[in-house]
Amino acid sequence: MDDSREGAGWDAARTGGRVLRPGITLAATPLGNIGDATDRLRAALGEADVIAAEDTRRARQLASALGVEIRGRVVSNFDHNEEQRIAQLLDAARSGHRVLVVTDAGMPVVSDPGLAVVAAAHDADLPVTCLPGPSAVTTALALSGLKVGRFIFDGFAPRKQGARREWLQSLAAEQRACCFFESPHRLAATLAEAADILGGDRRVAVCRELTKMYEETRRGTLEEIAEWAGEGVRGEITVVLEGAGVTSAPVNPEDLVEEVEFRVAGGDRLKDACRSVAGTAGLVKHRELYQAVLDARAERDADEDVGK
Numbered sequence: 001m002d003d004s005r006e007g008a009g010w011d012a013a014r015t016g017g018r019v020l021r022p023g024i025t026l027a028a029t030p031l032g033n034i035g036d037a038t039d040r041l042r043a044a045l046g047e048a049d050v051i052a053a054e055d056t057r058r059a060r061q062l063a064s065a066l067g068v069e070i071r072g073r074v075v076s077n078f079d080h081n082e083e084q085r086i087a088q089l090l091d092a093a094r095s096g097h098r099v100l101v102v103t104d105a106g107m108p109v110v111s112d113p114g115l116a117v118v119a120a121a122h123d124a125d126l127p128v129t130c131l132p133g134p135s136a137v138t139t140a141l142a143l144s145g146l147k148v149g150r151f152i153f154d155g156f157a158p159r160k161q162g163a164r165r166e167w168l169q170s171l172a173a174e175q176r177a178c179c180f181f182e183s184p185h186r187l188a189a190t191l192a193e194a195a196d197i198l199g200g201d202r203r204v205a206v207c208r209e210l211t212k213m214y215e216e217t218r219r220g221t222l223e224e225i226a227e228w229a230g231e232g233v234r235g236e237i238t239v240v241l242e243g244a245g246v247t248s249a250p251v252n253p254e255d256l257v258e259e260v261e262f263r264v265a266g267g268d269r270l271k272d273a274c275r276s277v278a279g280t281a282g283l284v285k286h287r288e289l290y291q292a293v294l295d296a297r298a299e300r301d302a303d304e305d306v307g308k
Contacts, residue, residue, distance in 0.1 A: 019043040019131070020098040024089070024121045026114060027100055028107040028133025031236075032212035034065050040131045042066050048100035050092045052077035052085065054113050058104050077101065082116045089117050093126045105236075107135045111155045111181060136210055137179050140238035143217045144177075144205035147242055151177040157190050157239075162266050164190060168197045169259060169277060172251070175243040184208070184233045191226035194241070197259070198222065203242040209235040253292035260293050 019040050027044055030036040045051065045063045049072040053059035056074045063070050077085050093099050101108050101117060107130075108114030121128045141148045157180050158164040171178055171194075182190055191204070200223030207217045214235065218225055222241075256277050263273035271290065278286035 018047055020047045020100065021127065022096045022098055023093050023127030023129065024099050024101060024117060025129050025131060026108045026118065027102050027131040028135060029062060029102050029105055031105045031134045031136055031139070031210050034062075036134050036211060037062075037066055038131065038133050041133060042068050044100050044131060045070060047098060048072045049097035050075065050089065050099045052089055052099060052101045052117065054078050054103040054108075059102055062102075072098075072100075077117070078113050082113045086117055086120045090120055090124055090126060093121065094124070105134070105136075107133070110135060110137060110153070134211070136181070136207075136236070136238045139210050140205070140207040140240050141177070141179055143207050143210075144240040145219055146177055146203055146205055146240055148177040148179075148240065150175070150243070151179055151240075154178055154180040156181045156183075157186070159186070161189075161193075162263065165193060165197065165259065165262065166276065168194050171241065171244075172198055173244050175245075177243050178241045180239050180241075182237045182239055184235060184237055187233050187237055187239075188226060188229040190239075191222055191229050195222035195226050198241075198244075200226075202244075205240045206233075207238045207240070208233060210238065253289045254296070256289055257293050257296045260289065 020043075025044065025048075027041050028038075029041065045059075045066065045068045048070075051059055051070065051072055051074045053074055054077060056076050059074055060070065075085065075088070077089070089099050089101075101114050103112040103114065106112065109118060118128055137153050141151060152174070154167070158167050187206070191206075194202070194204070200221055202222045203220070204222050204225050205217055205219040206225055206229065207215075209215045212235075218228055220228075259277050260270070260273045263276065264270055268276070270293065271286075274290040274293065275286045278289045
């Protein structure tokens with residue numbers, strides 16, 4: 001890497017002893033353990049002219065816990081107002097102010113506010129940098145004990161059952177590990193559906209309360225961990241699902257009939273449901289699946305006629 005390029009290496013030696021320089025700076029904050037705060041984060045909280053925080057109270061509490069006096073303005077920057085906040089933050093950066101963007105825990109942008117201002121700053125050709133630090137994603141991946149050399153991050157699992165089942169079906173042939181967040185109240189249902197769709201022997205790790213006093217990692221098959229989650233789980237949850245085997249067995253269209261009928265019952269047209277399910281499965285043609293549904297219906301109708 002050529003450190004002579006503009007923007008490379010914004011270290012204290014090149015900024016007159018300061019951590020921040022004018023522009024937009026993202027900063028990761030502790031997930032729970034205050035000891036994970038970096039020296040650069042401490043300095044940045046004290047140096048920033050403007051701190052754009054997901055929760056202004058949490059930002060002030062963090063600074064207080066770190067023994068830092070905030071001298072700049074603290075403004076809110078959360079899901080419902082960040083689009084309206086862009087112009088103000090960019091104007092501050094354009095005027096030579098040092099703007100620090102933080103969220104309640106972990107890295108901004110990663111399923112947290114921050115993307116809007118970062119994208120706009122790049123478009124406006126304003127300086128953007130990041131102070132690395134804690135992230136629930138990389139922490140969970142490291143703790144999982146699963147094959148995570150290649151992975152995807154899917155944010156929060158879909159809340160609605162139909163969307164969640166479609167998302168899980170898309171992971172049937174996914175060879176990369178998948179990391180995602182889930183509510184403790186929906187965890188058991190999500191894992192049970194994953195076991196049903198992906199197979200109960202697919203391996204998974206559930207990490208909760210990362211870096212906190214009651215940190216826990218449960219690792220096993222989907223069937224095992226779904227049963228454990230059914231007893232009730234509390235705290236912040238990060239899930240790591242191991243990828244499918246490299247040599248995935250061909251998908252039998254008959255095994256997908258139930259999923260198609262589930263979507264049809266939810267209002268989808270049969271052909272649309274077949275295309276969607278076949279597309280997410282990836283290893284079966286929608287025409288074959290359509291015929292399998294018709295055959296299953298004909299067989300069911302024949303059984304009913306015999307029973308009369």
